[in-house]
Amino acid sequence: MRIVFMGTPDFAVPALEALYKAGHAISGVFTQPDRPSGRGNKIKASPVKVFAEENGLAVYQPAKIKSPEAVTLLKSLEPECIVVVAFGQLLSKEILAIPAYGCINVHASLLPAYRGAAPVHWAVLNGETKTGVTTMLMDAGLDTGDMLLCRDYPISSEATTGELYDVLARMGAELILETLDGLVAGKIKPTPQPEQFTYAPLLTREHEQIAWSWHAEQIHNRIRGLNPWPGAFTFFRGEQVKIWQSSVAAQQLGWDTPAEKIPGLIIGLENGALAVQTGSGILYVQELQPAGKKRMHAPDFYNGYRLKSGEIFG
Incomplete structure (x- = not known):
């Protein structure tokens, strides 16, 4: 033809x-x-x-x-x-x-x-x-x-x-x-x-930003849905960080005090991933990319930035 x-x-x-x-x-x-x-x-x-x-x-x-x-x-x-x-x-x-x-x-x-x-x-x-x-x-x-x-x-x-x-x-x-x-x-x-x-519809900048008040599964879908382009982002210490890989925790990890329920709270390093509190459930973040830097695995981010207790994404 x-x-x-x-x-x-x-x-x-x-x-x-x-x-x-x-x-x-x-x-x-x-x-x-x-x-x-x-x-x-x-x-x-x-x-x-x-x-x-x-x-x-x-x-x-x-x-x-x-x-x-x-x-x-x-x-x-x-x-x-x-x-x-x-x-x-x-x-x-x-x-x-x-x-x-x-x-x-x-x-x-x-x-x-x-x-x-x-x-x-x-x-x-x-x-x-x-x-x-x-x-x-x-x-x-x-x-x-x-x-x-x-x-x-x-x-x-x-x-x-x-x-x-x-x-x-x-x-x-x-x-x-x-x-x-x-x-x-x-x-x-x-x-x-x-x-x-x-x-x-076409994606906009608004679609790319993570709202940590969402359910963990919604955030996980946002991250994988924007991979490899344009990438889902959040903020850490005032700078943009893109998140490329995540998973939803199968169960709550045991942190249950009111202070630890803050959406975006970085609870700690768990099984090679950052455990982050969401509006409902825990999200594991495995791969991140700070602005101007290469992608890195969660342990490298955790140790490189010397994360302190109570730090938050968003």
Whole structure:
């Protein structure tokens, strides 16, 4: 099939690679313009662009995909299908009408749950036990189109967003091939999404800060949900500290005086982790990163900072 591919981050690369290796004719790859990245603000190409150029695929980077110039270009490529994976721009009705097989999106959730920009993050943040990948026939709305195929995947209580992200990217690559084959064979019937849906908005700085008044499990979900990006943070001695790894204590540790129930109180070092009081339950913190420093294990943090009795996160 003659395909135009649209995608930007590393999540989209496995799908593009699968289409390329399966022998589909990829007439063009559209990705976001190169942007400054990292501490030095060096201009960096997207992972999709890097893969496309390494494999001799034509790359296009319009600032606005809805512009008349971009639409004219798309029409000239004569795609039978446009495959979209985390592209980062909405398509116009004019673009949606170009390919005979439509525009197909690979979305990292079980629609209609978690429409929007950060479905993997929010599934973990909310403590979901299952997520997956859905292919859908795009319409003018945000992730509102008819569903084609879906595949689910369990989320363990310790899984991070990064771990899940990699698994779902590979699943999405497999599913888009299956979807295209099914459409060509006439074996897939688009299914309207149910009316009830949830939304996965972009993450903000407010989402990143830990509230120690929460239940230990909520904080644990926040930490793993923001790992590896952007990271959950708190404050210690007035400076920001990111927390990368944690677990929930199976039982209370025996500290039960009122003073020791202060949310954020660092109770002590227990089994190689910092035991921290939350609004309900004890959280073990295993890996931290003070501002401007490398990640460190809890014992190194405890000893390096010479923690004193009664010190608090937050």
